[in-house]
Amino acid sequence: MSAIATGAEGFLHRFDGLRQRLPGARLAWVQALREAAAESFRAQGFPTRRLEAWKYTDLRLVADAGFEEALSVVDAEFALPPAHSRWRAVFQDGRLREDLSTLEEAPFAAASLAAGLSTLEGRLGALARPAEQALVALNTALFEDGLVVTVPAGVAGGVLELVSLASPGERPAAFHPRHLIRLEAGASLTLIETATGPAGTRYLHNPVYEIELAEGATLTHARLQQEGSAAFQLGTAYARVAAGATYDNFTLNAGGKLVRNEIHVVLEGPKAACHMNGAQLLRDGQHADTTTVLDHAAPDCASRQTYKTVLSGRSRGVFQGKIHVHQVAQRTDGYQMNQALLLSPEAEIDSKPQLEIYADDVKCSHGATVGEIDADQLFYLRARGIPEAQARSMLVEAFLTEAVEGVQDAVAREALQAAVTGWWEKAA
Structure with a gap:
């Protein structure tokens, strides 16, 4: 060997x-x-x-x-x-x-x-x-x-x-x-x-x-x-x-x-629920891929997915999310959203949300957005004397807050928030 x-x-x-x-x-x-x-x-x-x-x-x-x-x-x-x-x-x-x-x-x-x-x-x-x-x-x-x-x-x-x-x-x-x-x-x-x-x-x-x-x-x-x-x-x-x-x-x-x-x-089983949320914080040279497959195999079930990616330098993020609704899974309520914030012109995000539905009575949606830091928001903070690095960090943290706040348990939410806070200032 x-x-x-x-x-x-x-x-x-x-x-x-x-x-x-x-x-x-x-x-x-x-x-x-x-x-x-x-x-x-x-x-x-x-x-x-x-x-x-x-x-x-x-x-x-x-x-x-x-x-x-x-x-x-x-x-x-x-x-x-x-x-x-x-x-x-x-x-x-x-x-x-x-x-x-x-x-x-x-x-x-x-x-x-x-x-x-x-x-x-x-x-x-x-x-x-x-x-x-x-x-x-x-x-x-x-x-x-x-x-x-x-x-x-x-x-x-x-x-x-x-x-x-x-x-x-x-x-x-x-x-x-x-x-x-x-x-x-x-x-x-x-x-x-x-x-x-x-x-x-x-x-x-x-x-x-x-x-x-x-x-x-x-x-x-x-x-x-x-x-x-x-x-x-x-x-x-x-x-x-x-x-x-x-x-x-x-x-x-x-x-x-x-x-x-x-x-x-x-x-x-009926009335089962799933919340799959997350964040990817990527520096130069990092590659992160989140792939989810969610099977709705029973009626009256609900699912929520919100994934956010922040990319700096030459980094690459991937999100692939598939919701499969079986024929028996009537009255399914499924939601999926993927959002990316690009902090560098060299960063790349690949997003592939998917819905495969075989039931008639469902409420399902998915979507994806990609954007940069809002220049007006950055100017607003800079005009009030906040240094650029700190201002960018505040906007990145605000972008991630929605995903983190979805965690129901307070202890887990605080642990995740501590890891997110100030990330951009450390990465810059």
């Missing part, structure tokens, strides 16, 4: 060498899951721009990087993000760091996936589709750990933090955490994720989330992606939302060199 093997074959060689060392090696069902995923990845390879879903995002930088799996935890000092809760799960290079985590006496069950694999047959892989998505296949073949969360029926779980840290190092490393979140009937939880890493260190963070919300459950899922400047993050989330349940997702992309955030949500 070559340490510098690249492309799909490089990852497949590492899988061949690691299969007996990966968690669950003695569990037949886990091995079968990994083997099938490896074969799917072998057949698909890395997605290319010839695929419609990847038309605007080129993964050649990732495929050619020659990543190695992080086989041991590097002994490094970390500055943990500010705490938003007493309950926190900290992962380093995709593995749970129990010494940095605080999960005792929580009103929910939260534990290492690797430690509890023998109890997860039928749950692990229930929502993910590795046969259709190459990066999910790669994760399924090579995952080493993740967080398994279960909130019992009727329990208000409060706030849980999930922190992902990447180790500094000269050799590019890849890690593929698998997170399973289940809320039973009437339960609630706020999950705040933060992903960070050292500037200049090249690594691949390829997480997959499988989220199940039972009848009447509510999950607020806030994701702060603040990876290192040379990092790649390619995340895929699946959520299944039962009758009367609500999935409230907000993703802030502010770090990384190349990032793709892909979300698949199925509203499978």
